[in-house]
Amino acid sequence: MALFIKGVNYEYITEDLSNKSELLVSSNPVHKKVPVLIHNGNPICESLVIVQYVDEFFAGAGVPSILPADPYERAIARFWAAYVDDKFFPAMAGIVLVPTEQERVQKVKETFAAIEPLEEAFAVCSKGKAFFSGDSIGYVDLALRSLLIWIEVIRRMCGLEIISASKTPRLAAWAERFGETAAAKKVVPEADQALQYGKKLQAAASAAAASKSK
Amino acid sequence: MALFIKGVNYEYITEDLSNKSELLVSSNPVHKKVPVLIHNGNPICESLVIVQYVDEFFAGAGVPSILPADPYERAIARFWAAYVDDKFFPAMAGIVLVPTEQERVQKVKETFAAIEPLEEAFAVCSKGKAFFSGDSIGYVDLALRSLLIWIEVIRRMCGLEIISASKTPRLAAWAERFGETAAAKKVVPEADQALQYGKKLQAAASAAAASKSK
Numbered sequence: 001m002a003l004f005i006k007g008v009n010y011e012y013i014t015e016d017l018s019n020k021s022e023l024l025v026s027s028n029p030v031h032k033k034v035p036v037l038i039h040n041g042n043p044i045c046e047s048l049v050i051v052q053y054v055d056e057f058f059a060g061a062g063v064p065s066i067l068p069a070d071p072y073e074r075a076i077a078r079f080w081a082a083y084v085d086d087k088f089f090p091a092m093a094g095i096v097l098v099p100t101e102q103e104r105v106q107k108v109k110e111t112f113a114a115i116e117p118l119e120e121a122f123a124v125c126s127k128g129k130a131f132f133s134g135d136s137i138g139y140v141d142l143a144l145r146s147l148l149i150w151i152e153v154i155r156r157m158c159g160l161e162i163i164s165a166s167k168t169p170r171l172a173a174w175a176e177r178f179g180e181t182a183a184a185k186k187v188v189p190e191a192d193q194a195l196q197y198g199k200k201l202q203a204a205a206s207a208a209a210a211s212k213s214k
Numbered sequence: 215m216a217l218f219i220k221g222v223n224y225e226y227i228t229e230d231l232s233n234k235s236e237l238l239v240s241s242n243p244v245h246k247k248v249p250v251l252i253h254n255g256n257p258i259c260e261s262l263v264i265v266q267y268v269d270e271f272f273a274g275a276g277v278p279s280i281l282p283a284d285p286y287e288r289a290i291a292r293f294w295a296a297y298v299d300d301k302f303f304p305a306m307a308g309i310v311l312v313p314t315e316q317e318r319v320q321k322v323k324e325t326f327a328a329i330e331p332l333e334e335a336f337a338v339c340s341k342g343k344a345f346f347s348g349d350s351i352g353y354v355d356l357a358l359r360s361l362l363i364w365i366e367v368i369r370r371m372c373g374l375e376i377i378s379a380s381k382t383p384r385l386a387a388w389a390e391r392f393g394e395t396a397a398a399k400k401v402v403p404e405a406d407q408a409l410q411y412g413k414k415l416q417a418a419a420s421a422a423a424a425s426k427s428k
Contacts, residue, residue, distance in 0.1 A: 030297065030331050042286050049292045056285040071270040072256050078263045083244065086300070117244050 001142055001187045002051045002066055006058040017197075048081055051142055067139050077133065080121050081143040088114040089147055092162065095154055096202050099209025111162055118144065119168045126170075130177050137183055144171075145178055149189035153198040156191075215356055215401045216265045216280055220272040231411075262295055265356055281353050291347065294335050295357040302328040303361055306376065309368055310416045313423030325376055332358065333382045340384075344391050351397055358385075359392055366405050367412040 003010045015024055015034050027036045027043035037044045037053065044053050055066040067074050091114045094107035125132045125140060132140035151162045165172045178184050217224045229238050229248050241250045241257035251258045251267065258267050269280040281288050305328045308321035339346045339354060346354035365376045379386045392398050 040286075044286070044289045044293075046293055046296060049289050049296065052292065053285055053289040056288060071267055072254075072258070074270065075258045075263050075267040078266065079258075079260055082260060082263065 001137075001145070001183050002054040003058075004183050004186050005064055005066065005137060006054055007063070008054070008058055018200075047146065048085060048143065051139065055139075064136060066133075066137075066142065068133060076125065077139040080118070080125065080132070080140045083117070083121075084140065084143040084147065088118065088144075089150075092147065092150060092154065095158060095160070096198050097205050099205045099212075108158075108160065111160075112167075115162055115168055115171070119171050122170045122174060126174075131174065137178070137181060141174075141178065145175075145184070148175060148178075149191060149194050150198075152189075152191050153194050156195055157198055157202070215351075215359070215397050216268040217272075218397050218400050219278055219280065219351060220268060221277070222268070222272055232414075261360065262299060262357065265353065269353075278350060280347075280351075280356065282347060290339065291353040294332070294339065294346070294354045297331070297335075298354065298357040298361065302332065302358075303364075306361065306364060306368065309372065309374070310412050311419050313419045313426075322372075322374065325374075326381075329376055329382055329385070333385050336384045336388060340388075345388065351392070351395060355388075355392065359389075359398070362389060362392075363405060363408050364412075367408050370405075370409055371412055371416070 013023075015021060017034070020032060024034065024036060025032055027038060028045040031045060033045070035045075035047060035050060037050045039053075039057070044050050051066060059065070067077055088111070091107055091110035095104060095111060098104050098107055121140075122132060126134065129135050131137055132144070137145075148163075154160050154162060161167070163171045163175055227237075229235060231248070234246060238248065238250060239246055241252060242259040245259060247259070249259075249261060249264060251264045253267075253271070258264050265280060273279070281291055302325070305321055305324035309318060309325060312318050312321055335354075336346060340348065343349050345351055346358070351359075362377075368374050368376060375381070377385045377389055
């Protein structure tokens with residue numbers, strides 16, 4: 001989505017995460033995770049590192065910026081993007097990944113607690129405009145948007161509404177607005193495929209727990 | 215240390231983390247953690263966000279840069295700084311924080327596994343020079359240096375040499391060189407105080423485990 005915003009053409013290569021390609025493993029030997037951006041033969045790893053790289057490399061007159069220009073506003077954007085990645089995502093992923101019902105209940109609690117500051121942050125960051133970064137999509141928008149597919153997976157798997165008009169009205173309206181943008185329409189996450197993947201992860205977590213308790 | 219490198223005067227306020235000040239809680243309501251930088255009345259939170267802010271705000275002719283200028287080199291620096299924070303630090307902190315001996319053994323294993331890629335990264339990033347970022351202290355240097363005090367605390371508490379001349383010779387030499395810099399001499403971490411804090415954390419973790427198993 002960052003590349004689309006910058007108007008850069010790219011080739012999108014999917015990965016079978018149960019059978020990782022030599023290209024992925026050699027490009028990201030430390031984490032062996034997607035996404036990896038390969039640019040000029042250089043592999044760049046970790047989502048937020050990639051977005052900042054794209055923002056800094058493809059810059060100039062007429063090219064939209066993803067991070068704000070002001071150092072303090074950049075710091076605030078980095079703070080919330082890191083929050084999305086380090087606090088909100090691990091709690092939410094835990095709903096699918098933890099082996100026991102007791103732990104799952106705890107992760108659901110943590111997830112609903114972790115979304116609250118983001119609902120408040122939206123009010124402060126957007127200053128009444130459409131996105132976290134104002135009139136156009138920015139860094140925090142991309143960070144949170146990339147997780148909407150998991151929010152949808154959890155809604156389908158567990159019936160939980162992590163973002164909803166009743167509890168997080170600002171984020172619910174934001175998600176709807178985001179869905180109407182050209183960037184979102186161009187890069188549509190495949191919810192069905194993600195759902196299958198989520199079910200596979202949950203089954204693996206349960207199986208690991210069952211074999212451990214034997 | 216970032217402020218010292220930039221030649222910026224600052225006031226350093228210590229915090230009693232068992233009795234957090236109103237200033238800390240109101241400046242960092244989300245995490246309630248140190249460090250917080252307050253600049254022009256604006257609180258900036260999270261170590262790596264602060265360092266990037268300092269680097270971007272205090273920039274210009276004659277002012278040393280903490281991150282490299284080249285976007286790809288910046289991405290590599292951000293990757294390793296994030297690795298230090300997200301992979302290496304949690305494993306190492308776990309040695310002190312986990313409640314049981316079995317978990318502690320696991321964290322020790324994870325910590326020694328997590329330092330290995332950093333030893334390799336030093337060779338690649340430094341290109342044979344003194345620091346991760348070349349001839350002067352940069353982003354990854356600051357990220358890892360900030361954890362040397364915890365490495366020292368764990369050495370004293372548990373007798374573990376996480377960085378050592380035998381297992382991580384490049385990092386051991388790097389740590390020694392770093393200690394000789396003006397920045398390191400100016401900002402001396404207080405190992406004795408950190409050791410007391412580490413012991414307190416470990417005692418709290420053990421007490422929590424004991425009361426849970428009752």
